[in-house]
Amino acid sequence: xxxxxxRVTRRRVQTRARLLxxxxxxxxxxxxxxxxxxxxxxxxxxxxxxxxSNFATLxxxxxxxYQERADLIAAQVAEALAQDGPGLDVPAAVDRVTExxxxxxxxxxxxxxxxxxxxxxxxxxxxxLDHRGRLREAIADRLFRARGHTELPAVLGDVxxxxxxxxxxxxxxxxxxxxxxxxxxxxAWLKQLLTAxxxxxxxxxxxx
Numbered sequence: 001x002x003x004x005x006x007r008v009t010r011r012r013v014q015t016r017a018r019l020l021x022x023x024x025x026x027x028x029x030x031x032x033x034x035x036x037x038x039x040x041x042x043x044x045x046x047x048x049x050x051x052x053s054n055f056a057t058l059x060x061x062x063x064x065x066y067q068e069r070a071d072l073i074a075a076q077v078a079e080a081l082a083q084d085g086p087g088l089d090v091p092a093a094v095d096r097v098t099e100x101x102x103x104x105x106x107x108x109x110x111x112x113x114x115x116x117x118x119x120x121x122x123x124x125x126x127x128x129l130d131h132r133g134r135l136r137e138a139i140a141d142r143l144f145r146a147r148g149h150t151e152l153p154a155v156l157g158d159v160x161x162x163x164x165x166x167x168x169x170x171x172x173x174x175x176x177x178x179x180x181x182x183x184x185x186x187x188a189w190l191k192q193l194l195t196a197x198x199x200x201x202x203x204x205x206x207x208x
Contacts, residue, residue, distance in 0.1 A: 016054045018044045020065050028106035032062055032113040063127065066114045069107055070131045074138060076100045081142040093142075094194045098187050101170075108178050132167060139163040152198060162198060169193045 022044035026035050037058055041051050055061040080096040118124040140163035143152065156162040173193065177186040 012054065015046065015050055019046065019051060019054060019061065020068060023061055023065055024106070024110060027062065027065070027113065028109045031109070032117060059124075062114065062117070063124065065110065067127075067131070069111070070135075073101065074131070074135050077135065078138040078142075081139065090198045091195050094191055094198070098191045098194070101187075101190075103174065103177060103183050103186055103190075105177065105181055105183070108174050112178065136160070136163040136167055139166050156197070165197050166194060169197060 019040060023035075023040045026039050026043050030039075035058070037048060037051055040058070040061065041048055044050075051061075055064065077097055080100055081093055083093075083096060114124075114128065118128040140159040143159040143162055152159070152162050156165055170190065173186050173190045176189075177183065
């Protein structure tokens with residue numbers, strides 16, 4: 001008797017995960033707004049009942065999918081930036097971040113749909129801005145802790161300005177990736193761009 005709630009909870013977690021995985025594939029292939037609950041259920045192999053036991057609406061599922069992937073990216077960036085000592089070896093940190101960063105065309109298609117959706121819905125926009133703010137905070141916090149050890153180009157202003165520049169560079173590179181589908185070129189270009197932004201453009205970190 002005591003094991004029953006655990007089995008149900010585990011099954012529900014697995015069902016939710018399968019729905020999210022299926023939704024990711026369907027949204028990437030067709031685009032949000034062109035997908036029905038039935039299509040997501042069919043792709044996951046579940047009934048509508050399974051869907052409604054986990055999500056109230058397709059919008060809720062879409063947001064959960066975005067949140068899951070966005071949290072993964074924030075965690076990847078934070079972990080990659082945490083590996084230096086007090087100082088920050090910018091080129092080495094950039095290498096680590098761009099190697100682990102999720103550069104996936106299907107994810108970018110879903111993210112772009114979410115951005116367009118958020119532009120028309122203030123509540124969704126707040127959630128998106130919150131995620132982007134947390135990503136910038138992770139970068140700014142690491143740059144702040146490197147003060148006195150690592151010098152940033154003056155043109156960026158403070159660490160918040162540098163963090164905004166990093167996210168903007170990522171946005172620009174991923175937009176190009178959506179069009180040419182060249183992941184390796186995007187990763188190489190992102191490395192060059194971030195290194196140039198955060199240092200004097202050389203292969204050695206700028207230090208005080």
